[in-house]
Amino acid sequence: MDVFALFAARVSNALSVLYPEVGADLLARIVVEPPRDSAHGDLSTNAAMVVAKPLGKNPREVATTLAEHFGKDPDVTAVEVAGPGFINFRLATPIWHQVLRSIAQQGDDYGRSTLGQGEAVNIEYVSANPTGPMHVGHTRGAVFGDTLAALMAYSGYEVAREYYINDAGSQIDTLARSTFLRYREALGETIEIPPGFYPGDYLIPVGQALKEEFGDSLLSKPEPEALALVKDRVLAAMLELIKADLAKLNIHHDVFFSERTLHGQGGAIDTTLDWLRQEGMIYEGRLEPPKGKTPDEWEDREQTLFRATDYGDDVDRPLIKSDGSYTYFAADIAYHRNKFLRGFKHMINVLGADHSGYVKRLQAATKAVSLNAADMDVRICQLVRLMKNGEPFKMSKRSGDLVTLADVVDEVGADATRFMLLFRRNDAAMDFDFALVKEQTRDNPVFYVQYAHARAYSIFKTANRDLPALDLSPEALAKAEIELIQTPEELDLVRVLAAWPRTVTAAAVAHEPHRIAFYVHDLAGAFHSFWAKGKDDVSLRFVNADDPKLTLARLALVDAVRQVLVNGLAILGVSAPTELS
Template sequence: MNCYTLIKQKILAVITQLQSNGGLPADLKVDAITVEPPKSRDHGEMSTNVAMVLAKAVGQPPRVLAELFLTHIQEFDEVRTADIAGAGFINMRLHPSFWYAHLSTILKEKEAYGSSDIGQGHAMNVEYVSVNPTGPMHAGHGRVAIVGDAMAALMEKGGYDVTREYYINDGGAQAETLARSAYLRYLEALGQDIGEIPSGLYPGDYLKAVGESIAKNYGDAFKDQTEEEYLPFFETYAIDAMMDLIRDDLDLIGIQHDVFTSETAIVNEGAVEDVMDMLEEKGLIYTGVLDVPKGIEVDDWAAEPQLLFRSTQFGDDVDRVLKRTNGEWTYFAKDIAYHFDKFERGFDYQINVWGADHAGYIKRMLAAVKALSDDTVTLDIKTCQMVNLMQGGEPLKMSKRSGTFVTLRDVVEAVGKDVIRFVMLMRRNDAMLDFDFDKVKEQSKDNPVFYVQYAHARVYSVLRQAEAQIGQIDEVQLQNADFTCLNSDDEIGLIQVLASWPRCIEGAVIHREPHRIGGYLYELAGAFHALWNQGKEDTTLRFIVDDTKVTLARLALLKAVATIIASGLNLFGVEPLKEMR
């Protein structure tokens, strides 16, 4: 259990008790009450704002109310001392036995420690990557993919029943452009000089293989066809080839989806028309004329009647176009049908992870889902900012074989899957990320990938040394170790960091922020390395000493460190290394 939640529950019980005997009003709002680590360890191990939150409703100064709570908190079995600080915060120091109990729980529960039931088994759909299938993935796509994959793993840790989904944007103008580009490569494979790739088509060499494959399997059957004749076949063939390429790229970084849904299939099944009928029945569709969009010259604006969705009724800035003047459904209309399809499949909880270029699309999508589900679906849309690829502090040059970008495969081949996954998850998804190939290879504290992996490997190095000196050590021995031997401030402090793992998970799940895991792992690694370094100067502080009882207790602590680091790295899809090579 979250140890901070445990103390919070006891404080809430005090509030209930005081209300029952008339010591506090009956209708107090307690949602804002927190129990969390203070900013400085000098202030204690836990701090609560209970007096600050309730003071106004109770009609007493916070410090006066804090005195009332202090008398009750001091009686908690877990609390060693408590005092009032600042405007009315209550700081607590807990008995070492409280922390030892959590260390014991970690050793028994192993990587299950920290799992939460916040999701209560609800079905959740996490849609991510969803790259237009027009070529291999680039580094920016990789960040979206990795954040989405870690988000899915995190939500599972938080108690949701997660389905990982990829939405294939295989319709519209980009698919046609891909088909025309593949047709040129097909003519090239037949021996025709195609010259420079025309502007507007995809120039990457990756389409040569598509053209060669079609030429090999079908000969010159399409050579003299008109665009209207060849386009459907080349569109399907090229998209299938690109999806194979994308799946290979995803496999390189350890990502596999449960479901692939096609935009074209959604349209062909008549799902768009069905959803439009539903919105019309709700009175949410009308024909109207929109104002001139911001940034467009008035002379260039054709004010024509269009089919519109009343998205402003659901928090959007303007109503949105559903059908183009040529009679085709807009991307938005198709996306409405797709999201309703997810709703019909039972996903009342949905998360979309998109590139930052889709940020302007968020309000309309939230509005549509709210309208279709009568506000019963929780949709959360996260965007990932760009990745700046660097080498030695300078921007990296483009990849020649991709045509216009550095491919994800280029990055993985240069630094490996684990490095790229960890680095992509160390910052908030909505913050720009500098990925410096030289920096991520450094063996220093400034490289979080190395710093965390090294901590895990160091633990196993100590365990191997211990077994060489005192024989095989099993899990039962560690679980039954005398934890009272862990009595220094730094040892207790390390246990406190370990015990805050469930709180970290809950916060990351509630706020949908996988990067919190990276920050926690770096903090845990730092606390471990600090303890390691003490043994360099004082041999009595080493993990393996002459006293077997002390050694076993310290090894138990190290085993818990490795367990939590492994748990966090596994959420990131990163292998916890037992040796550094």
């Protein structure tokens, strides 16, 4: 049960009856949400201000008419007009009882929606160069993308989790040459890693595997042939290494798309550029030098350009380099046309902070290759600073100069890593404090939320101890006399539970999974606060040995909190422990 959606529908229906001339486009703009100040009521709507001008009326006049209409609604105990035309509602207690019953009935599906209507959405995230293990800089985007995928699936979308393997280009040639050195080392040679090569020890096993497969035969092969063999083996090994790193955070992709498949004569880049030419989206021309570049730093030449400015970009983009090879952007265009041809009209790319300049060009490419039929959202994940007790923290490094994803997970665990990286907006830089995430205090957000879930189980253990004859089965809880939930403190907790479906929908629409982390933290806070009040006020305790019926009703409330915490943590990919050591 979504209280906000329920009353949004009632407000729309009321407007349709009171003002039949109001169209569906206006009704779609109506919002029902919590008021900024809870003292003003349970719900607030902007309906009167949305429709007043088209109706030629004063917003407060429309609001007053609507208020009079809802004054007859048995689920509304008070309604008032505020400010320029807001309408605030206070709901009757039975509405909150319905919320508790719906949580018990829907269980894991409470908050799940059909928002996406089964539409396909492609979420591409991580997509790091396959040149070594995942490092800490990739971790935030990996967690963000994986959680966004879970959120969108929970909201009714058909989600494809995709990893774009950057396995073409000079960095892969360097990787192959670095691996060939490790192969020679495995054969007994003393090697020296030149500047610019990949120095990490993670290539040593690959060199050993090459020795076992080929013996010393690669040394006698022409260099291009030998490096081609090495490249295939090391790319496969690095991809398995990356998958293993991601699995430490329970991250698994559905599709691994190879950039190399776009290249080659007659490949996707060739066919895409041919199609763009036919559609008039490519021309031969010159570009103005970028701001801050001197003539000596800028190659003024006629080149093949994509009309990116026709699709919202700041400048038109080159597609072919002076040496005749394709630009990275040419591959990007072909790749996103491939996504569209695979049936994706909704695409989300999760990129690192160093790719913020790519947003407009990727959106332009998506519009062009889909003839404006597809949409693209680019989510930028800002940098993470590793800290300990508020000071910059340098971990021991096992892979060249990198702090790896595995290093972080091994230090604090998958739950803490995931939750903390989601407990801030993706577009804001953040500090990851290793000391904080190990604390078992309310200052540690992940502990605070998981402890709330464990506390729910602890309360049931207390009930079993104090009321051993009381049936606490799910069937018994479903039949509890929820109507006994009446105190302001109890109902305030139910109001937080009632916000869950709306939170999920809002987070999915905005592509902002941090809202889920914020919500479960708020719910945990409300639950802990209620429990603390029971320490001082016996009448507010969850377990009352002298009143089994009230105890069962309150345990149904506790179980509702437990269920919603489980639902939220599941989206975040964080466990819900029944006890904490």
